Amino acid sequence: MKRRDITLYVNEEKYELNVPVNKTLLQVLREDLGLMDTKYGCGLGECGACSVLLDGDKAILACLALAATMNGKHITTVRGLERDGELHPVQQAFVETGAIQCGFCTPGMIIKGVSMLARNPHPDETEIKHGLEGNLCRCTGYVKIIKAIQRAGELLDSRSSG
Amino acid sequence: MRYKLVGNRVVKVDAREKALGSALYIDDIVLPGMLYGKILRSPYAHARIVHIDISKALKAPGVKAVVTAKDLPGKGGGLVGPFIKDEPIFAVDKVRYVGEPVAAVAATDLAAADAAASLIHVEYEELPALFDPVEAMREGAPLIHDNVKGYFAVFDARRGGNVCSHTTFFEGDVERGFQESHVIVEETLRTPMQYQAYIEPIGAIAQFDGAGRVTVWSNTQGIFVTQDRICESLKIPMSKIRVIAPKIGGGFGGKIETTVQPHCVALAQKTGGRPVKIVLPREEDISNTRPRHPAIMSWKMGLKKDGTILASQMSAIFDSGAYADDGPGVVAVGAITARGPYRIRNIRMDSYCVYTNKVKTGAMRGFGNTQTTYSRECMLDIAARAVGMDPLELRMKNAIEPGDKSVGGQTLHSVGFKESLTAASEGLGWNRPKETKYRGRGMAGINHISGLLTVGSVVRLNEDGTFTIQCGAMDIGQGSDTVLVQIVAEEMGVPMDDVRLASGDTDATPYTWATTANRITYTGGNSVLLAARDVKRQMRDLAAQMLDTENLETKDKKIFAKGNPDKALTYHDLGKVSVWVKGGPLIGKSNFMVEEPTLDPRCAIGHPFGTPFSAWIFGTQAAEVEVDPDTGEVRVLKLVAAHDVGQAINVDGVEGQIEGGVVQGLGYGLCEAVLFDKGRITNPNLTDYKIPPAADVPEITPIIIETHDQTGPFGAKGIGEAALMGAAPAVANAIFDAIGVRVTELPMTAEKVLKAIQEKRAREAKAS
Numbered sequence: 001m002k003r004r005d006i007t008l009y010v011n012e013e014k015y016e017l018n019v020p021v022n023k024t025l026l027q028v029l030r031e032d033l034g035l036m037d038t039k040y041g042c043g044l045g046e047c048g049a050c051s052v053l054l055d056g057d058k059a060i061l062a063c064l065a066l067a068a069t070m071n072g073k074h075i076t077t078v079r080g081l082e083r084d085g086e087l088h089p090v091q092q093a094f095v096e097t098g099a100i101q102c103g104f105c106t107p108g109m110i111i112k113g114v115s116m117l118a119r120n121p122h123p124d125e126t127e128i129k130h131g132l133e134g135n136l137c138r139c140t141g142y143v144k145i146i147k148a149i150q151r152a153g154e155l156l157d158s159r160s161s162g
Numbered sequence: 163m164r165y166k167l168v169g170n171r172v173v174k175v176d177a178r179e180k181a182l183g184s185a186l187y188i189d190d191i192v193l194p195g196m197l198y199g200k201i202l203r204s205p206y207a208h209a210r211i212v213h214i215d216i217s218k219a220l221k222a223p224g225v226k227a228v229v230t231a232k233d234l235p236g237k238g239g240g241l242v243g244p245f246i247k248d249e250p251i252f253a254v255d256k257v258r259y260v261g262e263p264v265a266a267v268a269a270t271d272l273a274a275a276d277a278a279a280s281l282i283h284v285e286y287e288e289l290p291a292l293f294d295p296v297e298a299m300r301e302g303a304p305l306i307h308d309n310v311k312g313y314f315a316v317f318d319a320r321r322g323g324n325v326c327s328h329t330t331f332f333e334g335d336v337e338r339g340f341q342e343s344h345v346i347v348e349e350t351l352r353t354p355m356q357y358q359a360y361i362e363p364i365g366a367i368a369q370f371d372g373a374g375r376v377t378v379w380s381n382t383q384g385i386f387v388t389q390d391r392i393c394e395s396l397k398i399p400m401s402k403i404r405v406i407a408p409k410i411g412g413g414f415g416g417k418i419e420t421t422v423q424p425h426c427v428a429l430a431q432k433t434g435g436r437p438v439k440i441v442l443p444r445e446e447d448i449s450n451t452r453p454r455h456p457a458i459m460s461w462k463m464g465l466k467k468d469g470t471i472l473a474s475q476m477s478a479i480f481d482s483g484a485y486a487d488d489g490p491g492v493v494a495v496g497a498i499t500a501r502g503p504y505r506i507r508n509i510r511m512d513s514y515c516v517y518t519n520k521v522k523t524g525a526m527r528g529f530g531n532t533q534t535t536y537s538r539e540c541m542l543d544i545a546a547r548a549v550g551m552d553p554l555e556l557r558m559k560n561a562i563e564p565g566d567k568s569v570g571g572q573t574l575h576s577v578g579f580k581e582s583l584t585a586a587s588e589g590l591g592w593n594r595p596k597e598t599k600y601r602g603r604g605m606a607g608i609n610h611i612s613g614l615l616t617v618g619s620v621v622r623l624n625e626d627g628t629f630t631i632q633c634g635a636m637d638i639g640q641g642s643d644t645v646l647v648q649i650v651a652e653e654m655g656v657p658m659d660d661v662r663l664a665s666g667d668t669d670a671t672p673y674t675w676a677t678t679a680n681r682i683t684y685t686g687g688n689s690v691l692l693a694a695r696d697v698k699r700q701m702r703d704l705a706a707q708m709l710d711t712e713n714l715e716t717k718d719k720k721i722f723a724k725g726n727p728d729k730a731l732t733y734h735d736l737g738k739v740s741v742w743v744k745g746g747p748l749i750g751k752s753n754f755m756v757e758e759p760t761l762d763p764r765c766a767i768g769h770p771f772g773t774p775f776s777a778w779i780f781g782t783q784a785a786e787v788e789v790d791p792d793t794g795e796v797r798v799l800k801l802v803a804a805h806d807v808g809q810a811i812n813v814d815g816v817e818g819q820i821e822g823g824v825v826q827g828l829g830y831g832l833c834e835a836v837l838f839d840k841g842r843i844t845n846p847n848l849t850d851y852k853i854p855p856a857a858d859v860p861e862i863t864p865i866i867i868e869t870h871d872q873t874g875p876f877g878a879k880g881i882g883e884a885a886l887m888g889a890a891p892a893v894a895n896a897i898f899d900a901i902g903v904r905v906t907e908l909p910m911t912a913e914k915v916l917k918a919i920q921e922k923r924a925r926e927a928k929a930s
Contacts, residue, residue, distance in 0.1 A: 036190035037183025039411075041361045042444045046848035049361055078183040091181040095173055098814030101822065102639025103180030104187060104362040104411030132856035136848060138359050138412050139639050140818055141825035142856040 006071040010035065011080030019067045026050045026062035029077065037079040037107055038062055041136075048135030051108035051115075052077050059115035061134070078107035081114065089155035090114050090148070099148035101139035108135050113149045122153050167652045168876045171814045174644040175658065176409070176637070185409045188365040188381045189441045196367070197226055197268040199429050199440035200275035201422070202282050203449075204257035204264055207519035207841030208291035208306065211255055211264070211284060218281040219267055224274030227432035228282070230265045234428060235397040242391050244419065245770060246326055246486040247314045248307060249522070251395045251424045256289070258306055258484035259521050260842045261449035268429040268438045291841055295481040295516035296458070298324040306484065306517040319490055319768025326482055327490035327515040330767040331497050331569050339473025339508030343464025345548045351461070351537040352907040354835035355481070356454040358526055359853045362411020364451060365441030368426035375402045376430065380423050383413045383636050384676025385668050391420040392427055407666035413638035414826070415525035416451035418676050419487060445846040452487055452524025453836055455480040455515075457496070457533040461541045469551045469559045473508040474541075476500050478534065482515045483522035488529070489515040494770050495611070496530025498761075501569050502538050503579040503609040503780050504560040509569065519841050525678065527826065527886045531610050536831075536908065539606035539891035543898060553895065554587050557607050557782075564869075568609075568778055570761035570771075576869035576879065578806030579607065579780040585865045586782040589802035600791055601799075604895025605784035606888040608805075612880035613684035613776030616755035618672030621650055621693040623701060623748040625741050627719060627733030628660040631693070634671035635686040640882055641815035642682035646690045648811055649875055653694040656719055656733070672753070680880025683811060684777055687875035689754035697750030704740060704748070705731050756873070777871045777879045781805035783824065783888025785860075787896040794916025796897055797860075798828060801889060804865035808879035813866065816881055820864035823885020829854045831890030832909050 001020040008015045010033060019028055026043075029035045029052070041049035043063050050062040053076035062075075081088035087095065090113040100106050109132070116123060116131040123131060128146045137145060179185040216228045231238045231252040238254040241247040253264050265282050269275040292298040292306060303324060307313070310321045319327035340346060366380035376398065382388045385405040393400050410417065422440040429438040442450060457480045464473040478496060482489040493513035500511045513530070528535070546556040564577045583605075592603060619633035631650055637643040643663050651658045665671055674686065705721040706712050708731060713724040722730035731739075740746030760774035783803045787796050803820045810816045833852045837844045845851045870877030890908055898904050903918035 030190075034192075036186065039187070039362070040189055040441075041363070042848055044444065044847060044849070046444075047361055078181075082182060087178070087181060095177040095181050098171065098174070098177075098818055100174065100177045100180045101641065101818055102360065102362065102412040103176070103185055103409060104360070104639075106180050107183045110181065129856040129859065136361060136853060136855060137822075138361055138414070138826070138853060139822045141821035141823070141862060142859050143821040143862055144814070144818060146856065 004068040006068060008070055009074040011076055021066065021068045023067050024063055025065040025067045025070055028067040029062060035077055038077045039104055039107055041104065048112065049105050049108045051111040051135065053111055053115060057115050057118035059112050078110050088114065089159060090117065090152040093148040093152035093155055097144050097148040097151055099140060099144040105135060105137045109137065109145055113152055116149065117153055117156060121156065123149065165652055165876065167648045167658065168811050169809065169813065172644060172648060172658065172812050174641055175647050176643060187362055187409050187411055188379060191367060191379055191408060193367065193369065193437040195436045197270060197433055197436050197438045198272040198275050199266055199268045199426060199438045200279045201263045201425055201440065202265040202279045204253060204260060204262040206257055206286050206288055207260050208289040209257050209286040210289060211253060211257065212287050213285040214265060215283040216265065219278040222274065222278035222281055224270035225267060225278045226436065227268040227429045228265060229428045229432065239396055240394045241313065242395050243486050244488055245316050245490040249485040251428065259519055261521055262484065263425060266425050266429055268433055291519040293518055293520060293838065293841055295479050295518055298516050298518050306519060317770045324517040325514055326486040326517055327493060327768060329494040329497050329769055330510065330512045331765060332510045333569060333765050334508035336473045336475050336508045336510040340464040343472045344467045345465045346462065347541065347544045347548050348462045349541060349544055349906060351459050351540055353457045353533045353536055354908055355456045355523060356526060356830050356834050357448055357836050357851055358414040358416035358451055358453065359848065359851065360412025360414060360416065363442045363444060363447040364417060364421050365439065366423040366426045367437050367439040368430040369437035370430055370435055372435065375404065376427055377404045377406065378423055378427060379406050379408060381410045381417055382407055383417045383638055383678065385634055385636065385666060386673055387418060387676045388420055388423050389668050392424050395424045396427055405668045407636055410636060410638040413677065414527045417638065418525050418678060419452060421450045444848065448836065448846045448851065449521045449843055452522050454526035454532065455482065455489065455492055455523040459534060459537040461537060463541050463545050465545055465549055467549060469549050469556045471504060471506045471560050474501060474506045475510045476512065476534065478513040480513060480515050481520065481523060482517050483520045484517065485522040486515065487522045487524040489523065491770050492525065492530040496534040498569050499531040499609055500534040500538055503562050503607050505562050505566060520838060528883045532887050535606065535608060535887040536891045540894050540904065543604065543895040553605060554583065554592055558583055570765055572760035572775060574778055576777065576808055576871035577780060578867040578869040581867045582780055582782040582804040582806055583607065585804035585867060586784040586802045589804065589863050589865055590784040590786055590800060592784065598788065600789045600900050601786060602896040602898065602900025603784065603786050604892045604899055605782055606891035606895065608781040608884050608887045610680060610779050610884045611775045612680040612779045613756065614679040614681050615675040615773055616753055617674040617686045617689040618753045619689040619693045620672060621690060621697045621750040623697055623737050623740060625737045627737045629654060631661060631663045631690055632671045633663065633665055633686060633690055634674040635682045636666060636677045638677050640819060641812060642686060644815060645683050645811045646686055649687050650690050650694045653691055654698060655716065680779060680883050683878050684874055684880050685754055687878055689752050691875045692752035692754060693750040695750065696752060697748050700748045700750065701736050704736055704744065777808065777874055779806060779879050779881065779884050781884050781888060783892045785889065785892040785896045787893055787900055789897055789900045789915065791901060791919060794912040794919060796832060796893065796910060796915060798893060800861045801892065802863045802865065803885065803888060804867055805881055805884060806867040806869050807881045808871040808874045809868050809877035810866050811876065811878050816866055817864045819881045820885045821862050823882065824862050824889050825854050825859055827886040827889025828893065830908060831893045833911065835909050
């Protein structure tokens with residue numbers, strides 16, 4: 001298999017990698033870098049558990065992105081959201097709102113929430129439901145996930161004003 | 163009674179690690195030297211295996227082991243099955259469904275394992291296959307198992323031919339009940355195969371040590387069930403099998419029985435100590451997790467003019483797929499719960515579990531009751547219309563109350579069914595004028611068992627005055643770890659941070675049966691509560707000895723002489739003394755299991771319930787829908803779910819169970835079905851097998867009803883399974899209310915609803 005040299009920034013760490021051109025970003029994160037916080041649920045872009053942020057705030061599916069096309073890109077995974085031991089407001093809201101059950105969709109849902117709020121700091125329920133398109137959860141019925149994203153919007157407000 | 167922790171909203175003990183992504187699931191575990199396994203599966207629904215040639219695969223690059231049935235003890239290993247031991251780990255002599263494991267390969271990477279598996283040559287001779295349980299029951303149908311009576315069975319429920327069990331429950335005189343009825347209604351309803359569709363696929367890692375001991379890591383709902391099945395199939399003593407469960411990404415019944423664990427162990431036996439991992443691709447997961455039994459249920463109900471139900475009869479055929487698995491239990495639970503939360507003196511409930519050449523079906527949230535609840539609640543609406551009564555009024559008239567009995571004679575103490583009917587109908591606005599023409603409202607009553615079999619646990623006082631619980635109950639995402647910690651912290655009067663739960667390791671926790679049957683809060687909660695009381699008593703005894711008084715008080719992690727808080731021992735003091743002076747530590751222990759018989763054997767034929775039920779749970783779900791008369795599309799606008807849970811332990815957790823269950827129930831009602839073409843699944847992925855996305859979720863209102871069960875921990879009962887059962891029938895009844903058609907087969911897709919509307923219009927045109 002043909003390989004390509006790439007520089008990848010993951011959670012602000014720089015990695016110089018030589019990757020086969022058919023390897024997905026998800027495989028590189030999990031198998032080569034040992035970053036297990038991004039989950040493999042289907043490998044087909046159906047469940048959204050592998051969502052990561054591209055260049056700050058754009059959610060993409062790591063299972064459908066080829067690592068070789070990511071040269072020079074900045075990737076943020078869910079573990080990269082924490083700052084000095086403090087949870088990101090979206091993580092905090094998921095914890096406090098009871099939005100986490102089995103937790104397997106959670107990294108993808110939190111990433112999706114961060115991305116959504118970057119574009120629309122105060123989404124209403126319908127906007128959140130549509131924003132979660134592509135991310136499946138089988139445990140929660142989404143009710144508390146939706147509440148958590150709304151709550152995260154409030155937390156982000158108070159953080160930026162304080 | 164107000165508690166400090168119980169009944170509040172608490173943050174789950176594992177929420178933070180899950181939010182950070184640091185929680186480890188099976189696929190996140192990588193061991194040094196780990197090999198990757200691939201299972202070769204049958205392409206045929208029913209075929210004789212003539213010959214298997216593994217020679218090419220053995221020579222393939224990277225391959226370290228190849229296993230077929232011949233490598234197992236006795237050239238096939240032990241047969242497994244929770245009720246009937248009919249299933250080999252790898253097919254022996256013949257295959258019975260598309261996807262059945264035939265061989266497995268372990269190689270240095272997954273691509274090498276895939277490539278090697280394709281080099282295994284299997285010669286098959288196809289046999290006539292059966293895909294319809296009704297056909298499989300016919301005289302002279304080909305036999306899927308040559309001699310079903312020859313298998314070891316936990317109980318024998320009239321096995322024979324392709325029928326692996328036939329259970330009947332009866333009370334009163336159903337024929338006389340029908341004779342005395344003014345109105346009789348009859349209908350046949352059908353339900354599909356529903357896939358658990360947890361987001362985390364099934365997986366396992368197995369590794370042998372130098373002493374012949376194997377450690378198995380797996381996302382199982384029951385570490386001891388997994389240990390047992392490996393022991394039975396591979397003839398390895400339990401003392402040499404350790405099962406460890408990491409975090410589990412949902413189960414819903416699909417992760418109880420073994421799927422890849424024995425296969426991993428069989429491979430690991432041949433790798434010289436190198437660990438072997440198998441994580442199923444989604445496509446294989448669907449065909450191996452034992453989805454929900456499809457069912458065909460024929461009902462007859464008889465009523466007096468005033469709406470009193472005099473007799474109720476059901477005959478149900480459940481499609482078991484190729485093996486019995488949990489089927490005999492599933493159909494029996496379906497039958498014993500089929501009367502529903504109603505006073506009906508005369509009943510007869512028959513259910514058959516029938517082999518076909520499809521994937522084996524098994525446990526899924528509701529365990530037989532989901533199917534029978536759907537069909538019965540449709541029948542109640544049909545009956546209500548036949549006697550000209552409001553469906554709510556009919557249910558209320560026949561509703562059971564505390565002191566009534568379940569089928570089989572168990573007296574029910576905490577029964578909040580009537581309260582749930584009131585709460586759900588008021589929450590929905592049952593009698594409110596409808597805003598548009600094609601809106602309708604429907605409801606469904608629910609009853610289910612809560613708690614079964616045993617949970618053992620230990621609560622230990624640590625040296626610093628904190629506590630450690632050891633309990634093998636698995637939290638599969640429903641939040642039971644939090645509930646168990648909450649219960650012990652409440653009893654000991656300490657913050658939850660002072661209590662650590664150790665679980666998920668057969669070497670480190672006492673025996674418990676699996677996470678099933680709404681049992682962890684009830685049975686597990688009782689177990690840890692009794693263990694906590696045991697250690698509490700020992701702490702008090704030690705304090706009495708040291709303070710030289712029996713007159714003691716406990717407050718703020720201190721035990722002191724009554725009225726004299728200065729003469730005190732802290733929990734920390736007691737922990738230290740118990741370890742260093744008294745030969746401790748202090749250890750409280752308990753096993754909890756309800757042992758009093760709950761079923762009169764005279765009212766059943768072929769029932770598996772040698773072990774009694776514990777508490778029963780009740781609920782009502784009510785839905786409002788809008789139907790598009792031109793397209794048949796159904797939009798669920800609102801669903802109110804009122805559930806009697808005895809006592810909520812963690813309110814967020816109970817609501818989460820209800821909300822998640824409702825959405826799975828809506829999926830069951832409206833869009834989910836595993837589809838087949840001659841035994842092959844045609845929608846083995848999450849695009850073609852559609853589970854509800856966020857955009858499809860209506861307004862859901864969970865309502866918690868607390869009836870304080872006298873046998874539950876702090877009065878609590880379960881909730882998980884009941885939460886799924888009401889949505890499909892409530893929506894079915896709402897569709898009828900909206901547009902006057904009844905779709906008698908789930909899922910109620912737009913196509914089926916439209917067809918029913920068109921048929922109704924044609925009938926009406928003909929009549930006029």
